[in-house]
Amino acid sequence: MSELFAKDFLRALSHAAQRLAASDSDVGVSDALSALEDAAEVLVAGPDEAVLSIVGDAFYLGRKMMAHASTEFDSLLVALKELKIDSITVLRSPTRSDLADLAALVGRVSDDLPVEGTVRLNERALRTSDLEIQPLHDLRRSYSFSLDALRDVSRGGSLHLEGVMEAVDEFLDGGAADPSSSMLLATVQNHDEVTYYHSVNVCLLSMALGRFSGFERDQVRMLGLSALLHDVGRVVVDEAALRNPGRLSNEDWAQVRLHPQEGAATIMAASGHGQEAAAVVALEHHVRFDGGGYPDLGGKTPHLFSRMVAVADAYDAITSFRPYRPARTPNEALRILLEGAGTAYDPDLLRLFIQMTGEYPPGSLLLVDGGEVVLVTHAGEGTLRGLIVRSSEGEVLEEPEPIDLAGVTIQSQLMSEEAGVDPGSLLESAEHVEPLER
Amino acid sequence: MAGTNGSADVDTLGIEWHDEQLQRVRAVFESVDTGGADAVVRERVLAEMPDSDEGLLLGISALRDLLRVEHRPERFRRLLRIWSGKVTAGVRSRQFEAAGMWLRALVEAPVFPEEFSHLVAGMRRDLARDGLLEELVTGVVEEGSPPEAAPLLATWGEPLVEFLISQIVTDHPLVNRRHIVDFLGMAGRGDVRHLTARLADPRWFVVRNVATAIGKAGRATALPALEAVADHEDERVRVEVLRAVSALKGDDGTPDILAALDDPSPKVRQAAVSLLRASPSEDVVPGVVAVVDRGDVSADDARRLVDVITERRDASVREALEGLADRRFAIGTTKAVRDQARRALEGWSE
Numbered sequence: 001m002s003e004l005f006a007k008d009f010l011r012a013l014s015h016a017a018q019r020l021a022a023s024d025s026d027v028g029v030s031d032a033l034s035a036l037e038d039a040a041e042v043l044v045a046g047p048d049e050a051v052l053s054i055v056g057d058a059f060y061l062g063r064k065m066m067a068h069a070s071t072e073f074d075s076l077l078v079a080l081k082e083l084k085i086d087s088i089t090v091l092r093s094p095t096r097s098d099l100a101d102l103a104a105l106v107g108r109v110s111d112d113l114p115v116e117g118t119v120r121l122n123e124r125a126l127r128t129s130d131l132e133i134q135p136l137h138d139l140r141r142s143y144s145f146s147l148d149a150l151r152d153v154s155r156g157g158s159l160h161l162e163g164v165m166e167a168v169d170e171f172l173d174g175g176a177a178d179p180s181s182s183m184l185l186a187t188v189q190n191h192d193e194v195t196y197y198h199s200v201n202v203c204l205l206s207m208a209l210g211r212f213s214g215f216e217r218d219q220v221r222m223l224g225l226s227a228l229l230h231d232v233g234r235v236v237v238d239e240a241a242l243r244n245p246g247r248l249s250n251e252d253w254a255q256v257r258l259h260p261q262e263g264a265a266t267i268m269a270a271s272g273h274g275q276e277a278a279a280v281v282a283l284e285h286h287v288r289f290d291g292g293g294y295p296d297l298g299g300k301t302p303h304l305f306s307r308m309v310a311v312a313d314a315y316d317a318i319t320s321f322r323p324y325r326p327a328r329t330p331n332e333a334l335r336i337l338l339e340g341a342g343t344a345y346d347p348d349l350l351r352l353f354i355q356m357t358g359e360y361p362p363g364s365l366l367l368v369d370g371g372e373v374v375l376v377t378h379a380g381e382g383t384l385r386g387l388i389v390r391s392s393e394g395e396v397l398e399e400p401e402p403i404d405l406a407g408v409t410i411q412s413q414l415m416s417e418e419a420g421v422d423p424g425s426l427l428e429s430a431e432h433v434e435p436l437e438r
Numbered sequence: 439m440a441g442t443n444g445s446a447d448v449d450t451l452g453i454e455w456h457d458e459q460l461q462r463v464r465a466v467f468e469s470v471d472t473g474g475a476d477a478v479v480r481e482r483v484l485a486e487m488p489d490s491d492e493g494l495l496l497g498i499s500a501l502r503d504l505l506r507v508e509h510r511p512e513r514f515r516r517l518l519r520i521w522s523g524k525v526t527a528g529v530r531s532r533q534f535e536a537a538g539m540w541l542r543a544l545v546e547a548p549v550f551p552e553e554f555s556h557l558v559a560g561m562r563r564d565l566a567r568d569g570l571l572e573e574l575v576t577g578v579v580e581e582g583s584p585p586e587a588a589p590l591l592a593t594w595g596e597p598l599v600e601f602l603i604s605q606i607v608t609d610h611p612l613v614n615r616r617h618i619v620d621f622l623g624m625a626g627r628g629d630v631r632h633l634t635a636r637l638a639d640p641r642w643f644v645v646r647n648v649a650t651a652i653g654k655a656g657r658a659t660a661l662p663a664l665e666a667v668a669d670h671e672d673e674r675v676r677v678e679v680l681r682a683v684s685a686l687k688g689d690d691g692t693p694d695i696l697a698a699l700d701d702p703s704p705k706v707r708q709a710a711v712s713l714l715r716a717s718p719s720e721d722v723v724p725g726v727v728a729v730v731d732r733g734d735v736s737a738d739d740a741r742r743l744v745d746v747i748t749e750r751r752d753a754s755v756r757e758a759l760e761g762l763a764d765r766r767f768a769i770g771t772t773k774a775v776r777d778q779a780r781r782a783l784e785g786w787s788e
Contacts, residue, residue: 276497
């Protein structure tokens with residue numbers, strides 16, 4: 001029983017609940033339920049049943065914590081906790097109607113708690129002593145907190161900067177300025193809340209770049225706030241366009257191009273003295289280093305923070321899946337960024353970013369000469385270290401082994417689907433590898 | 439989000455790697471591997487780090503950019519509401535410098551599309567309502583009229599002038615009238631026409647205070663309007679007009695002051711004498727001598743004028759006094775002048 005299967009199940013459950021809650025078309029709901037059915041089948045293909053538990057801030061599959069899934073499906077975790085659901089037991093051959101009941105409950109379309117059938121709730125509540133307890137990385141908690149801060153903006157339709165600032169402070173207290181941890185965690189993605197997750201990732205990457213550049217804590221803090229809110233214009237305007245498969249229509253594109261203005265105005269309305277940089281970054285993060293891009297600000301060079309966020313923004317976007325294109329590897333992302341050095345991006349900042357990440361940024365999955373797959377955990381300044389996450393026989397290791405990649409020949413880079421490994425899920429393991437010196 | 443930014447990742451997908459590009463990438467990667475090679479770059483970046491007190495300027499810059507690019511009326515109105523909120527917050531928190539900067543962000547060197555001028559005008563009018571000007575005026579007084587409030591008052595313009603005039607007229611003004619006139623003067627610094635238009639007010643006390651304020655505003659473009667009321671029927675107005683003209687013209691105002699010595703009102707003439715006494719202009723001594731030589735001022739005024747030049751104590755004064763003191767066959771004012779000059783010279787030698 002794989003954590004990846006469990007993640008697929010959680011993703012499908014989240015989608016189905018959303019479709020039902022949104023009173024989507026019959027076809028849309030039907031497709032989502034079919035996907036949930038498929039994911040549930042795969043989840044219980046081996047064992048007789050699968051038990052997903054919610055304890056504290058994390059999902060558990062059996063006794064094992066799914067740290068990364070807890071971050072990736074944060075909103076589902078929150079929803080289940082609100083419904084006081086401690087565990088979901090999926091029995092062999094789960095029926096479509098039982099799964100639909102579960103999705104309806106999660107989507108708040110129904111209040112019926114399934115107690116019998118092939119999907120059962122709260123039957124296998126685990127005691128803490130049953131679990132493999134490991135502390136969630138502080139950054140994960142901060143990540144969830146940041147997501148909540150952005151969701152509040154969307155729910156309330158207005159921005160409370162104090163809450164967002166608290167999220168940034170949590171990040172800083174949790175070690176967000178450490179490039180390796182930040183880059184590993186920033187590999188988390190969520191297809192339903194693209195903007196929220198992207199914003200938090202850009203925040204992490206920007207703060208790491210700020211710290212790497214020698215900023216003081218207060219400066220990193222303001223950069224973090226600016227980065228976390230850089231896309232707030234999308235949060236308050238329209239998330240739907242992002243989920244459309246295929247390229248954007250002209251109308252959608254015109255709408256998207258207005259999000260810097262929307263974001264800047266939203267922040268400006270909420271900001272107090274000393275927080276104005278966030279509005280500037282929201283307005284300028286699509287203005288290129290050479291003054292091009294949008295909106296047309298008369299060719300002026302964007303503010304330093306805007307240029308830093310632009311690099312982090314592009315890096316995260318390129319390495320993330322979008323409905324209209326696949327994700328690229330971190331190394332490919334750097335190459336693409338370099339294409340824009342001096343035109344789209346500030347070459348100095350790009351240089352610092354690459355110096356921070358190294359040629360193969362943390363989160364990269366590398367196939368090395370011996371046939372093993374290595375997750376890069378620490379890179380830059382002449383060092384490259386990681387964890388062997390898949391053996392040369394193709395077996396995913398339960399306990400990844402540290403490796404120094406100096407002198408090791410790298411055959412190729414892999415996408416996480418190819419490697420069968422989720423880079424961010426190894427954040428806690430990577431903590432045990434010697435941190436990047438600065 | 440760069441995901442839909444053509445420049446970032448969409449247009450560059452599938453790029454072909456030419457040799458030159460590859461070399462550039464390699465060079466960067468190689469420099470990375472050497473480690474620590476980018477101290478200079480880091481310094482350059484840090485040098486660009488904004489000071490914490492630049493935040494306000496950043497915000498204002500962003501607002502002006504937004505005003506420039508926004509062409510949707512409803513969204514433009516929203517920007518105006520944000521602007522109004524910033525000014526209001528600055529006034530209420532008595533951060534007058536910040537309030538003034540926000541106010542000027544919209545008013546000075548306008549960047550917004552021409553078609554929205556009426557919206558801007560409307561919002562400026564609205565801003566002056568709801569007691570904000572009362573809060574502004576009382577706040578500035580309570581804070582001891584700090585100099586940073588002056589630009590804010592200067593930028594507010596006509597609505598503030600109108601409010602302050604209403605305070606002149608009322609029996610129970612919010613603050614001391616001295617402050618009101620001071621603030622009127624500041625309000626006129628941005629565009630003194632807001633004040634000169636008020637010189638046509640039928641109420642003499644309004645015109646008097648406005649004239650005083652114009653003098654404080656220090657805008658010479660107000661002179662024609664002031665001179666037009668120099669012969670106002672009320673002597674109290676004429677006194678203030680004379681003072682304002684003198685303040686605005688400086689040394690060039692001496693002929694106006696000397697001319698005021700012919701005013702039928704003793705108060706105006708007294709004001710003129712005081713102004714001559716305070717004036718550093720070299721034209722004062724010959725001007726005064728010419729006036730007393732004419733013999734058509736009163737004996738008291740003549741004595742005061744002789745005192746005025748005596749106080750200056752320079753060589754030209756002594757020469758002038760000797761000329762006045764040498765007169766023979768003096769009677770009336772001429773005699774009074776001669777006697778005063780002789781006494782002055784006696785005191786001089788001591």
